[in-house]
Amino acid sequence: MAPEAVIETQNSEPHHGTTLIDPGGRDLGAATILVVDDLHGNRVLLKQALEASGFENIVMAESAQDAFLLMGLSGRKRASRKIDLVLMDITMPKVDGIEACRRINGSPEHSNIPIIMVSALNEVGTLEDAFLAGAVDYIAKPINQIELNVRVRSALALKLAMDERNTREIEFERREKELLEVTRLLEETNERLRHLSTLDGLTGIPNRRRIMEFLDQEWRRSQRDGSWLSILMIDVDYFKHYNDTLGHQAGDDCLWLVANCLKRCLNRASDMVGRYGGEEFIAVLPETPRDGAINVAHEMRAGVQALNIEHPDSGAAQVVTISLGVAACQPNSDMTSAKLVSMADQALFEAKRRGRNRFTDASTARTLENQDCDLMGANAPNTAPAR
Numbered sequence: 262m263a264p265e266a267v268i269e270t271q272n273s274e275p276h277h278g279t280t281l282i283d284p285g286g287r288d289l290g291a292a293t294i295l296v297v298d299d300l301h302g303n304r305v306l307l308k309q310a311l312e313a314s315g316f317e318n319i320v321m322a323e324s325a326q327d328a329f330l331l332m333g334l335s336g337r338k339r340a341s342r343k344i345d346l347v348l349m350d351i352t353m354p355k356v357d358g359i360e361a362c363r364r365i366n367g368s369p370e371h372s373n374i375p376i377i378m379v380s381a382l383n384e385v386g387t388l389e390d391a392f393l394a395g396a397v398d399y400i401a402k403p404i405n406q407i408e409l410n411v412r413v414r415s416a417l418a419l420k421l422a423m424d425e426r427n428t429r430e431i432e433f434e435r436r437e438k439e440l441l442e443v444t445r446l447l448e449e450t451n452e453r454l455r456h457l458s459t460l461d462g463l464t465g466i467p468n469r470r471r472i473m474e475f476l477d478q479e480w481r482r483s484q485r486d487g488s489w490l491s492i493l494m495i496d497v498d499y500f501k502h503y504n505d506t507l508g509h510q511a512g513d514d515c516l517w518l519v520a521n522c523l524k525r526c527l528n529r530a531s532d533m534v535g536r537y538g539g540e541e542f543i544a545v546l547p548e549t550p551r552d553g554a555i556n557v558a559h560e561m562r563a564g565v566q567a568l569n570i571e572h573p574d575s576g577a578a579q580v581v582t583i584s585l586g587v588a589a590c591q592p593n594s595d596m597t598s599a600k601l602v603s604m605a606d607q608a609l610f611e612a613k614r615r616g617r618n619r620f621t622d623a624s625t626a627r628t629l630e631n632q633d634c635d636l637m638g639a640n641a642p643n644t645a646p647a648r
């Protein structure tokens with residue numbers, strides 16, 4: 262059969278390099294073009310015409326099935342070439358160009374490849390079918406060299422620009438994911454650091470900053486709710502003597518044991534005890550009235566004594582003991598949390614003054630001795646006690 266695609270060669274001078282660079286700097290000449298035509302003569306003519314226009318990579322298929330195989334659309338093989346543009350004959354035996362176009366366009370991996378239909382047929386019905394099947398353009402035979410060049414260039418420029426955009430989008434998504442992951446790790450690290458920065462390094466219980474933050478927060482909540490708030494100021498009796506006699510390592514161990522004993526004495530998840538400084542601790546008991554706070558103070562005093570940590574130089578007992586000051590209130594406009602702390606501190610001072618290993622309630626300033634406390638403090642000196 263004689264070739265149908267007779268080329269009208271108004272300008273068949275081969276193009277050189279730079280003429281196929283599009284305004285976006287893309288080299289259209291390096292793109293791969295697949296020519297599908299059942300007639301050998303047509304394929305050769307189209308190849309020659311494209312090469313004359315400067316396109317370097319022309320692949321040919323003599324049927325739709327051949328084209329599918331080559332593009333990896335059928336069979337198990339992957340595409341042997343990455344195709345950037347298809348020039349598709351319409352009239353072919355078995356699978357015609359329109360059906361082939363529909364198959365290629367229906368494949369998600371191939372639907373981005375532009376297809377230009379090439380045919381002598383110019384019936385409106387065929388053209389409509391071709392565009393409905395996904396063709397982007399149409400070239401009539403006999404082929405006009407300039408028209409071929411212009412249409413191929415324009416389809417390729419669009420295709421390569423879309424490819425670039427897709428690549429950028431994929432890269433953008435990848436970077437976005439990376440950024441999200443980095444942000445998540447950073448937040449995790451910050452959370453860990455924040456947690457660490459709220460704990461006292463020696464005892465593992467909340468540090469002064471954290472416990473005072475907690476007091477402020479609970480103070481405001483009590484003000485809103487009109488609920489009770491109690492605090493306990495706690496001090497280890499004769500701790501300086503303990504350190505001086507047994508050394509700082511033993512002192513540190515002692516503080517750890519006392520701190521964790523105090524923590525165990527808290528009844529509710531909402532209670533908190535923190536290290537106030539040195540051998541001093543503070544417990545904040547939200548929604549706890551005076552009686553509840555006194556119960557906790559009692560348990561803490563008894564609990565620390567029951568640890569049975571030998572104290573060779575205590576004026577209060579044979580073992581390590583604590584003194585406590587209790588202060589409770591329903592926050593109102595006349596009160597501040599600092600005032601409550603000061604009241605608890607004064608009560609603690611009073612407990613020290615009265616002989617230690619006991620607690621004093623700030624409201625009554627009475628010493629509440631315990632049955633299991635054998636130092637009644639009746640003869641305690643009326644001077645500032647050594648802590």
Ligand SMILES: [Mg+2]
Pocket residue numbers: 298299300350351352353
């Ligand atoms: Mg044909």
